Amino acid sequence: MSKCDQCIVRQLNSLKELSKDELIRISECKTSTLIKRGDVLFDEGEHINGVFCIRDGVCKVSKMSANGKDQIIKLIKKGDLIGERSLISNETSNLKAVALNDMEVCFIPKEEIMKDLRQNSNFTMSILNDLAAALKQSDNVVVDMAQKTVKQRLAETLLHLNKNFDTKENGALDIQLSREDLANIIGTATESAIRLLSGFKKEKLIDLKGKEIFILDIVKLKNLSEGF
Amino acid sequence: MSKCDQCIVRQLNSLKELSKDELIRISECKTSTLIKRGDVLFDEGEHINGVFCIRDGVCKVSKMSANGKDQIIKLIKKGDLIGERSLISNETSNLKAVALNDMEVCFIPKEEIMKDLRQNSNFTMSILNDLAAALKQSDNVVVDMAQKTVKQRLAETLLHLNKNFDTKENGALDIQLSREDLANIIGTATESAIRLLSGFKKEKLIDLKGKEIFILDIVKLKNLSEGF
DNA sequence: TTTAAAAGATGATAATTATCATCTTTTATG
């Protein structure tokens, strides 16, 4: 079993606040798993009973709406923790997580994390900070969903992907999203997302090759997302 | 100056986790203010430098969108704390708070709250819980904004008001919102909100007398909000 | 490699929602 205290990924999240001893304890109880594209990491209503630390890969985190559509709330990637919210509230998950490509994730059981939360106040403060940042982010998304048009939201989403994900050697965004996934991030019908993407391509804001997306004009996308 | 340890309102929020001694310390440094309807409690970009504890009254908490409309994120009432998020992130406020009626609020300076956050882990866990609950709530709103129609969101908002606010002796919701406020909660144009309200009245789901709103048919509103 | 299924694309059309204009009612202020 790999050692948490030697894992680079740890430096990217709140686990960096743990002491060497605490990390060794975590190492001994954690489990590592390979998750295949399309596999469900956890589902709505499930008891997660711990937190996941993403070593590699990307997953979409969504919530089913009353009308049967899956709204994607966020994308989680290498270095992210997920499951803290449900753990803290001591509730089943309100969200579902599905791998967008093959992933490697570590699972740390609830009791071990709770122990650190009780004993290491730097760790607690870091988690508190994460939740505060997530809440701010979520409130911002509420405003965008409520006030921006679908076109603005698509532009914004593309910029967000460009900022938060690497690009491949050929310049394409290194994240594999179906048109339906994109529509479920934006909160629109798949056909509308496809049409707008085609429009953006025609206006040379982006280029499309299959699922590959190339961001061509950040400035115009930014203007668009702000309503100009 | 009134004493926090004798304040009923405290029982409604995380301050209930503080010891008698801690509360006495808070009492001595807090300030109490009367806020008039329409007054700004704090604005976007402001350093709040503490948290507010609402003793009485209601305020709307909003964020300005790029298109110049104020999206109302939440309504805060007696017993609620506000300002913890900015305090924890050590950032200026991302939100604006405006009194909807005359209010009585206490202000606790940042350093005092931080002291308790560092020393009283029950208090910290309670705040952590609040943020976790707020995050879940906010994610739910994202889904609704993205997936529900304006009509569904209006029905949902009315039910939310009915659940979270008292009714006056005459049966009207005890909260004073303009049509514009309602539109800014729902995320729609004021005219659209007005039109839909008139429609709901015509269908006897609600009654309207000036700013007073009477909820008449909870079941139908619930069905409507879920798309039936 | 073949082939069925899934994903992507596009047109036609309907439904929803925003905007602008105008009028009425309510509210706040001297």
Next chain:
DNA sequence: CATAAAAGATGATAATTATCATCTTTTAAA
């Protein structure tokens, strides 16, 4: 109390977005 300003209401119209149908392309599995 008078009166200007703000809020509320409603119609007409335009813009946005969803839905349904159909076709093509890509993907995955036998």
